[in-house]
Amino acid sequence: MARNQEKSQSTLNRFLSENKPKGQTLRRPYLASECKDLTHADKWRHQILREIGRKVLEIQNEGLDEHRLRDLNDEINKLIREKRHWEKRIIELGGLNYTCNSAKMTDLEGNIVDVPNPGGRGPGYRYFGAAKKLPGVKELFDKPTESRKRRTRCEIYKRIDDSYYGYRDDDDGILEKLEEQCCERYWPKGHAWRYC
Structure with a gap:
């Protein structure tokens, strides 16, 4: 077997040591x-x-x-x-x-x-x-099996109020202003569009 000194002097080892990039780990x-x-x-x-x-x-x-x-x-x-x-x-x-x-x-x-x-x-x-x-x-x-209890019709109706049917849409006044802007486009001023 070759000694370590002889191995280090082989062509491959010399090539690798000479061409090693500087500063790169x-x-x-x-x-x-x-x-x-x-x-x-x-x-x-x-x-x-x-x-x-x-x-x-x-x-x-x-x-x-x-x-x-x-x-x-x-x-x-x-x-x-x-x-x-x-x-x-x-x-x-x-x-x-x-x-x-x-x-x-x-x-x-x-x-x-x-x-x-x-x-x-x-x-x-x-x-x-x-x-x-x-x-x-x-x-x-493992996912636990969820047994969801079905809601009764009475429980469903408990959550329904006037806002569900749209009765409270006019309370804030925003809808009324939007309707006026929309109707002014289609009807001339002075036209009683609210009563049409």
């Missing part, structure tokens, strides 16, 4: 506000999207234990928050607005669920893949 900055270049910000956002995709693919495995599923779900939510920070930074730098088309949360059957904060785990916390079937999480997606 290979690691993603901790804060999105540290990035000053739009192309780099877009690159880091795409890198986060790839990481999210990899982890979502991994969390689909129902054979993973409960702790690993919870950890993966937490990591995915953390990456989603980080992606939002990069999207805000891209907008600040004058790039495209990626925040318009956000995905909807779905239940186990694929139906869209209107649960902005299930489980009280912070704003926008979501569950992915097999994490939706974890104990304690499954109950969040």
Whole structure:
């Protein structure tokens, strides 16, 4: 085997070390506000999207234990928050607005669920893949069956008053002024249009 000194002198390593861009870090900055270049910000956002995709693919495995599923779900939510920070930074730098088309949360059957904060785990916390079937999480997606009591005819009529039939429309005087303006267009002045 070759020694480390010999490996470092190989053509590929010399080429990479000589052509490395000056001042560019290979690691993603901790804060999105540290990035000053739009192309780099877009690159880091795409890198986060790839990481999210990899982890979502991994969390689909129902054979993973409960702790690993919870950890993966937490990591995915953390990456989603980080992606939002990069999207805000891209907008600040004058790039495209990626925040318009956000995905909807779905239940186990694929139906869209209107649960902005299930489980009280912070704003926008979501569950992915097999994490939706974890104990304690499954109950969040189960919709309670609402048995709506039918209203009787008497209860419906209790809510109906004069304003429902339009008898109180003339009380404020606005309708009378509008009628005068409308009728002045069609009838000459001095015509007794109110009595027609």
